[in-house]
Amino acid sequence: MxxxxxxxxxxxxxxxxxxxxxxxxxxxxxxxxxxxxxxxxxxxxxxxxxxxxxxxxxxxxxxxxxxxxxxxxxxxxxxxxxxxxxxxxxxxxxxxxxxxxxxxxxxxxxxxxxxxxxxxxxxxxxxxxxxxxxxxxxxxxxxxxxxxxxxxxxxxxxxxxxxxxxxxxxxxxxxxxxxxxxxxxxxDRLAAEFNNRHGDFNVGGSTRVKRVTAYRERALLLAWTLHEHGPLPLRKLREQSACSDATKMMQHNYYGWYERHQRGVYGLTPAGEAALTTFAHVVEVIRKQLPSQTQHSQPAP
CATH class of the missing domain: 3.40.1350 (Trna Endonuclease; Chain: A, domain 1)
Structure with a gap:
């Protein structure tokens, strides 16, 4: 052939x-x-x-x-x-x-x-x-x-x-x-990154594209949680997202997806809402890691 x-x-x-x-x-x-x-x-x-x-x-x-x-x-x-x-x-x-x-x-x-x-x-x-x-x-x-x-x-x-x-x-x-x-x-860093990812969302060999790392997965999970529940105190956000480093991620706000409404209470920015649409295929997978009682029937955007 x-x-x-x-x-x-x-x-x-x-x-x-x-x-x-x-x-x-x-x-x-x-x-x-x-x-x-x-x-x-x-x-x-x-x-x-x-x-x-x-x-x-x-x-x-x-x-x-x-x-x-x-x-x-x-x-x-x-x-x-x-x-x-x-x-x-x-x-x-x-x-x-x-x-x-x-x-x-x-x-x-x-x-x-x-x-x-x-x-x-x-x-x-x-x-x-x-x-x-x-x-x-x-x-x-x-x-x-x-x-x-x-x-x-x-x-x-x-x-x-x-x-x-x-x-x-x-x-x-x-x-x-x-x-x-x-x-x-x-x-060890390679193993940690591999194991902490919940799916294979990247095409090997790609360049000039936004890669889905374990960090981005967690950031999307926090964004989806805020989208579902509205602004939350940090303690509630950690519980609802099952993300132990939620406090650190809110404070660093690396992607600009979060905003502080008042002391210890955070919500989602327009950039965060847009990210949920851009990475909807990722959100659909990673939100399934949450305990069943924290999930809503509403599908990811």
Whole structure:
């Protein structure tokens, strides 16, 4: 079947999301600047960065994500005719990704109604320790071949001397078996953000859009509570919204959705009312977390 190109990396999100969900993962997009995060039980999270094509910024982004988890993939659209990008071989790309500590996924799109096909070019080296069968990392990695692949991804076909220099640098800076150290603090923040979200309202790879974070979810929940009940004292607002940090959020008023009517009593601004309309699909989901006695039969706006 003929293949069709994509116009935006956001088109990669649904196939990638479905691929991991079929393997038992819960998947959410745009979590603390990660395009895609997939979680399964107590395993380390899987992070996937999306780009239309393989390039140096994508690889740098992937390496940076290794500070959050050892299981990081980069995902690209499969180039026409299934050829590896930048005139290198898939074997060279596997070698390169192995040296960098990354996995590589491709997504093939079709002109027909056939579902896009996600294929694993290689798993990150750490995947074999997380319970999934990983593609074996070749013994005696060819650093020069990896250097040629990296240089090609940068759009600069290397000369023999530059390839040798890159290979030497790769050997010196990436000793065998050594990986980027995971930051526990950053990893904990990622886990907290993932777990505190009540739905997947973002499309991975999107830019210049208002992302629905766990904080925005709580802010919308407070706004909906004020919309339903009118101005409330802080104690009542905490009870009705089941939001323990309602006081802090009213005082900070980050989005400008709330206004103080009198000391300790807050209501909703026109901007808050507008937000309930803009994010009505989010409100419909998050308001269901409230205890049944605090909910009205009136639907979200």
């Amino acid at each position: 003929s293949q069709v190109g994509i116009s935006s990396e956001t088109e990669l999100y649904e196939p990638i999301k479905r691929f991991w969900e079929e393997r038992g993962y819960e998947v959410k997009g745009e979590v603390r600047h990660c395009d895609v995060v997939a979680v399964r039980g107590e395993e380390p999270p899987v992070i996937i960065e999306l780009k239309k094509s393989l390039n140096i910024p994508l690889l740098v982004q992937g390496i940076d994500r290794l500070k959050l988890s050892p299981l990081v993939y980069v995902a690209i659209e499969l180039p026409p005719k299934g050829r590896a990008p930048h005139r290198v071989s898939w074997s060279e790309l596997r070698t390169m990704c192995g040296l960098l500590g990354l996995g590589l996924l491709t997504v093939r799109f079709y002109k027909t109604r056939r579902e896009p096909l996600v294929e694993v070019v290689c798993h990150p080296p750490a995947m074999s320790t997380a319970g999934d069968a990983a593609s074996p990392v070749p013994e005696g990695r060819d650093a020069q071949a990896a250097a040629q692949a990296i240089a090609s991804a940068a759009g600069q076909p290397p000369t023999a001397s530059s390839a040798n220099a890159l290979a030497c640098e790769a050997t010196l800076t990436r000793p065998r078996g050594k990986r980027v150290r995971v930051s526990k603090r950053a990893a």
